[in-house]
Amino acid sequence: MNTSPAPTAKQQSSEAGGWIEDRKLWEVYARRKYDEPLYQVGTVAADDPDLGRVYARTIFNEFPWIEMVLIPRDTIIPVIEA
Amino acid sequence: MVETAAAAATPAKADPALFALIQTLADNKYWLGRRYAEWCTAAPALEAAVAAAAMAQDEIGHARSQYPLFRDFTGQDVEPEGRTAFHSLRALDEPFRSWSEFVAANFLVDTALTVMFEAAYDSSYDDLRNRARRIVGEEGIHWLHGKAWVQRLATAGAGSHRSLSDSLSRIWAETAMWFGPESDAEIEELRRRTVLDRDSEQLRSAYLERVLPVMDTSAIATPMGMADLPWDRWDGERRRLKG
Numbered sequence: 530m531n532t533s534p535a536p537t538a539k540q541q542s543s544e545a546g547g548w549i550e551d552r553k554l555w556e557v558y559a560r561r562k563y564d565e566p567l568y569q570v571g572t573v574a575a576d577d578p579d580l581g582r583v584y585a586r587t588i589f590n591e592f593p594w595i596e597m598v599l600i601p602r603d604t605i606i607p608v609i610e611a
Numbered sequence: 612m613v614e615t616a617a618a619a620a621t622p623a624k625a626d627p628a629l630f631a632l633i634q635t636l637a638d639n640k641y642w643l644g645r646r647y648a649e650w651c652t653a654a655p656a657l658e659a660a661v662a663a664a665a666m667a668q669d670e671i672g673h674a675r676s677q678y679p680l681f682r683d684f685t686g687q688d689v690e691p692e693g694r695t696a697f698h699s700l701r702a703l704d705e706p707f708r709s710w711s712e713f714v715a716a717n718f719l720v721d722t723a724l725t726v727m728f729e730a731a732y733d734s735s736y737d738d739l740r741n742r743a744r745r746i747v748g749e750e751g752i753h754w755l756h757g758k759a760w761v762q763r764l765a766t767a768g769a770g771s772h773r774s775l776s777d778s779l780s781r782i783w784a785e786t787a788m789w790f791g792p793e794s795d796a797e798i799e800e801l802r803r804r805t806v807l808d809r810d811s812e813q814l815r816s817a818y819l820e821r822v823l824p825v826m827d828t829s830a831i832a833t834p835m836g837m838a839d840l841p842w843d844r845w846d847g848e849r850r851r852l853k854g
Contacts, residue, residue, distance in 0.1 A: 550656070551656055573658055574656070574658060575658060577759045577762065577763055579755045579756075579758065579759040580658075580659075580756065580759040580763070582752075583755050583756045584658035584662055586665075586752055587658075587661050587664075587665035587666075587752070588661050590665070
C-alpha cells in the first residue's frame, strides 16, 4: 500500500481544469426539539442543492438536530435593511 | 440440542464465505476512509474538505465496527494496522491523485459497498445485520455527495469532464466486478443462507441502476459493458483485480 501524501489542492485543481468555487449561498436553519422554533445556525456555499444538504449536515453536526432546512439567501426579501 | 444451540450462537470458524464477505467489507471501508482522509486539506472548497473529513470518519468507523467480527473466524483480535494482505480493491491501493479520483471512488466504490450492505439489511447473521442497518442509514449523505460532485464536475468545463471520465473509467471495471462473476459460489452460498438477499447479478444490477442514470444525465459514456469485464484478471479470493 502506498501511503504517500495526497496531492495538494493546487495540483489537483489545475488537473481538473480550474478551481471550483461555489457562489450560491444557503442559510441553514435547524432545531433540536419539537417545541422550539427553527433558528439560524449558519451559512453554506454550494451551487448544487444536494451538496448544500451534505455540507450543512457535515458542518453543523454539533447537535442531534430533529430538523434542518436550507433557505437560498437570494430568496430572502429584506423588510428592514441593516 | 446443546450442540445445535452452541453452533447457532457462535459463527463457525470454518466459514470461508462469510469470513470473505466480512473481510472485503471491512478492508474496503478502511481504505476508502483512509483515502478520503488524505483529501481533508486538499478539497476544492472548505465545505468539501469538511465533508471529506466527515465521510472519512464515517468510513473508518464502519470499518472499525467490522474488524471485531474477525475474532469469530480467526479466534483472535485483528487490527487493520496489523494486516499485511488486505481484501480491498486495487482502486484504493494508491492515494487519489486528483479531486476527480476522490469523486469517482465516492460515486462508484462507496455506492457498491452500500449496495452490499443493503443486501444484508435483513441478514440472518445478526452481527452483520445490526451493522448494515446503521451503515446504510449513514451512507445516504455519501451518495448525495458523490452524485452531486459527478454532476458538478461533468458540467464544469471540458477539462473537468475529461478528468472525471478518466477517473471513473480507471475504477469502473473493478468496482462492477467486486460483486463477483455470475453465479459466484460464495455470494450464492450467502444468499442461500439468507446472509445476503441477492445473488451477484442482482447486486450488480442494483448498483448499475443507481450509478448509470447519473452518468447518463451527466453525459459520461459507460466505460465498459458488463460483457467485456476482464474476469481473467480477477482475484476471487481477495475480490480485487490482479496486478
